[in-house]
Amino acid sequence: MEEEQFWIQQVLAGDKQAYAYIINKYKNQLYATIFRMTKNPQDAQDLVQEAFIKIYRNLDKYDASGSFSGWLYRVAINHCMDEFRKKRYSLTQIEVDEEKVVNPNHPEIVFLKKEKSRQLERLVSTLPEDERLIILLRYVNEISYEEIGELMDIPLSTVRNKLHRAKKKMRETVKREGGYFYELSNGG
Known part of the structure; x- marks a missing residue:
């Protein structure tokens, strides 16, 4: 938690490269969650990228009263739900080459x-x-x-x-x- 706070402060202070730490820490878990929501790898990848942009832009709104991971998931999932509502999201499943x-x-x-x-x-x-x-x-x-x-x-x-x-x-x-x-x- 303290390490996350350090990186958040670095990003807020203008060090854009510090955001890579946050992305690397959460990208796989976030992708897994969003993939299970969309059932489509490309859509999930796009939504994760968009979510990380939104998280970056709103990082100054994180107030540290709750867990950072909870806040991050809330922003990402809300973004996905907004996109689902906007596009009347259609689930397109892509078969994996076994x-x-x-x-x-x-x-x-x-x-x-x-x-x-x-x-x-x-x-x-x-x-x-x-x-x-x-x-x-x-x-x-x-x-x-x-x-x-x-x-x-x-x-x-x-x-x-x-x-x-x-x-x-x-x-x-x-x-x-x-x-x-x-x-x-x-x-x-």
């Missing part, structure tokens, strides 16, 4: 991991936008309930309720359709 990703030493293991990941992504993608976002923030980015509440500007109780509902919907889908997530269907 042959480039497969580990030739353990093809069975790689296949099973991919299939499990694909099923989990599909489960999450069936959720309403707000529940999907809460699941991603909590379990992919490991953001606390309190920070999620701040990010989405909703009470803590609403975060818990939406998270509970999202997991319940996912469990019901697994019970109905089967799949790898037996632990989910048993209340896990």
Whole structure:
């Protein structure tokens, strides 16, 4: 936290190169979150770049009363939601060339991991936008309930309720359709 404050102060003092530290620290996590929202690598990349520009321009508005990561995610996610509303965002999924990703030493293991990941992504993608976002923030980015509440500007109780509902919907889908997530269907 102190290190982040140092870099923020450097940027605010006019050292534009110091912003590279902030970008490098958060770019992968932010990309993963936005990619899961858009399901499109190019759109996610564009939105992450735009979000970092917006974060840079608004860095002087960060007041250090909350966590910097929470503030950063709030700015980025709000930017994405604004873009979704403006463009009536259409989800365009791009298939990944599986042959480039497969580990030739353990093809069975790689296949099973991919299939499990694909099923989990599909489960999450069936959720309403707000529940999907809460699941991603909590379990992919490991953001606390309190920070999620701040990010989405909703009470803590609403975060818990939406998270509970999202997991319940996912469990019901697994019970109905089967799949790898037996632990989910048993209340896990």
